[in-house]
Amino acid sequence: MAEAVAASAAEDNLIEIRDLVFRRGERLIFDGLSMTVPRGQITALMGPSGCGKTTLLRIIGGQLKPEAGQVLLRGEDVTRASRGELLELRKDIGMLFQSSALFTDMSVYENVAFPLREHTDLPEEAIRDLVLMKLNAVGLRGARDLMPSQLSGGMARRVALARAIALDPCLLMYDEPFTGQDPISMGVVVSLIRRLNAALGATSLLVSHDIHETAGISDKIYILDGGKVVAGGQPAELPEHPSSRVRQFVTGTPDGPVPFHYPADQLAYDLLGDAPR
Amino acid sequence: MIDFVRSLGDRSLDRMASLGRATIMWATALWGLPKLSELPLLVRQIYNVGVLSLVIIILSAFSIGAVIALQFYTQLSRFGAEDAVGLGLALVLLRELGPVVTGLLFAGRAGSAVTAEIGLMKTTEQLSSMEMMGVDPLRRIVAPRLWAGIISMPLLTAMFNVVAIYGGMVVAVEWLGSDLGSFWSGMQDSVELWNDVGKGMVKSVIFAIVVTWIAVFQGYDTEPTPEGIGLATTRTVVMSSVMILALDFILTLSMYGEFK
Numbered sequence: 001m002a003e004a005v006a007a008s009a010a011e012d013n014l015i016e017i018r019d020l021v022f023r024r025g026e027r028l029i030f031d032g033l034s035m036t037v038p039r040g041q042i043t044a045l046m047g048p049s050g051c052g053k054t055t056l057l058r059i060i061g062g063q064l065k066p067e068a069g070q071v072l073l074r075g076e077d078v079t080r081a082s083r084g085e086l087l088e089l090r091k092d093i094g095m096l097f098q099s100s101a102l103f104t105d106m107s108v109y110e111n112v113a114f115p116l117r118e119h120t121d122l123p124e125e126a127i128r129d130l131v132l133m134k135l136n137a138v139g140l141r142g143a144r145d146l147m148p149s150q151l152s153g154g155m156a157r158r159v160a161l162a163r164a165i166a167l168d169p170c171l172l173m174y175d176e177p178f179t180g181q182d183p184i185s186m187g188v189v190v191s192l193i194r195r196l197n198a199a200l201g202a203t204s205l206l207v208s209h210d211i212h213e214t215a216g217i218s219d220k221i222y223i224l225d226g227g228k229v230v231a232g233g234q235p236a237e238l239p240e241h242p243s244s245r246v247r248q249f250v251t252g253t254p255d256g257p258v259p260f261h262y263p264a265d266q267l268a269y270d271l272l273g274d275a276p277r
Numbered sequence: 278m279i280d281f282v283r284s285l286g287d288r289s290l291d292r293m294a295s296l297g298r299a300t301i302m303w304a305t306a307l308w309g310l311p312k313l314s315e316l317p318l319l320v321r322q323i324y325n326v327g328v329l330s331l332v333i334i335i336l337s338a339f340s341i342g343a344v345i346a347l348q349f350y351t352q353l354s355r356f357g358a359e360d361a362v363g364l365g366l367a368l369v370l371l372r373e374l375g376p377v378v379t380g381l382l383f384a385g386r387a388g389s390a391v392t393a394e395i396g397l398m399k400t401t402e403q404l405s406s407m408e409m410m411g412v413d414p415l416r417r418i419v420a421p422r423l424w425a426g427i428i429s430m431p432l433l434t435a436m437f438n439v440v441a442i443y444g445g446m447v448v449a450v451e452w453l454g455s456d457l458g459s460f461w462s463g464m465q466d467s468v469e470l471w472n473d474v475g476k477g478m479v480k481s482v483i484f485a486i487v488v489t490w491i492a493v494f495q496g497y498d499t500e501p502t503p504e505g506i507g508l509a510t511t512r513t514v515v516m517s518s519v520m521i522l523a524l525d526f527i528l529t530l531s532m533y534g535e536f537k
Contacts (some may be wrong), residue, residue, distance in 0.1 A: 061409050
């Protein structure tokens with residue numbers, strides 16, 4: 001009975017992370033982090049800068065190896081996969097990078113066609129149709145002949161999104177998709193993430209600092225701090241969280257458990273020049 | 278004292294780890310011999326590192342050939358041996374200067390460009406995104422550049438030698454009035470296909486492997502910042518130049534031996 005419940009839970013979750021430990025040099029980034037990403041939903045990872053959100057995406061994608069722990073993607077442990085197995089596994093993952101990471105020597109069309117050319121034997125006509133459909137989904141069918149240097153930041157993000165969904169992946173990972181976007185571009189990206197997740201029947205994992213946009217589209221939010229998950233739940237639950245640190249993060253209060261001032265002597269000491277050393 | 282030993286140990290371990298990463302990268306990329314479908318990638322890189330280096334190779338070769346002929350003629354004519362200019366020029370170029378100068382120019386022109394290009398791709402997360410798409414950047418980005426360098430540099434060396442010999446001929450024969458027949462016949466009589474031309478080409482292939490290896494590794498392993506790319510590019514040129522000069526001495530000793 002217990003095994004059946006565990007199996008059913010595993011089927012409900014696309015990703016399960018168990019007791020993850022990761023160190024960068026001497027610095028401990030994750031200290032026994034555990035979390036799950038439910039299938040078919042949009043899950044957001046939030047937390048202060050440097051808490052390891054992007055690092056976690058890279059560990060899930062197998063680009064970084066943790067010191068200990070398991071990262072199960074569809075039941076397969078990513079941390080134990082060989083280089084060849086990882087390359088195979090990643091065909092089912094679409095990732096949107098913070099910098100968009102478009103190939104600068106290829107046009108918009110060629111960028112979106114790239115994963116299709118690399119991983120399928122489709123004839124050129126089929127590739128063309130697919131590329132145009134993906135570009136149409138992000139509203140940039142008319143920009144197919146432009147080079148990345150001719151795109152605005154928002155357009156580049158949308159092209160990168162079209163490329164990320166080219167192979168209809170089961171997992172979409174977004175690294176700070178709203179950063180540096182004007183309000184219109186941000187609105188477009190927010191609505192695209194929601195629409196594409198539903199249209200593809202995919203699971204989305206979103207890293208962001210923008211609490212309002214993230215709360216508006218996420219089914220579940222995890223807040224990371226100190227190498228662990230300090231809070232997790234539906235967006236509406238977080239402002240009522242018992243931890244004052246979590247509440248400060250969610251409401252964006254400048255001073256609180258996370259102080260506004262970097263630790264220093266009293267201002268008067270510094271101004272009068274007789275600060276105790 | 279303990280701190281000094283510790284930092285020495287740290288640096289040595291870093292160097293060893295770096296050498297290990299470079300070897301794994303090199304072996305993985307070389308193993309990925311371009312497939313027929315990837316031939317356009319290779320051709321494009323041969324154009325980038327080879328064809329685009331032609332101008333600097335030809336100009337330098339002509340000038341170096343002319344200068345050597347001038348110096349040889351001046352010295353040899355004192356002993357009435359100006360007919361040996363062609364022979365001396367050919368031997369110096371085929372055995373030493375051709376592979377070495379081409380290697381140095383190649384490192385400065387193509388090696389630095391390869392490092393900067395791969396480094397910038399890393400900084401702008403293009404390599405990471407490729408990896409996340411299930412495409413191996415070692416096969417798609419590194420291997421074609423590595424093979425292009427190994428194919429291009431011996432060809433550039435051959436081109437360098439030919440142009441430099443013609444540059445020398447222009448000075449020695451056309452300008453200083455040395456005998457054209459003696460210029461070519463001295464070369465034909467004494468230059469050996471394997472001992473002079475062949476061994477020079479072997480040197481060139483070895484320099485090509487070393488320079489392209491350093492260039493692609495420095496780009497691939499760069500710190501993803503503007504300073505990191507600058508440092509990696511400089512390191513490519515400096516390390517390649519030092520390695521070429523050091524290896525040339527070792528290769529000359531082992532190939533031509535018996536100097537005493």
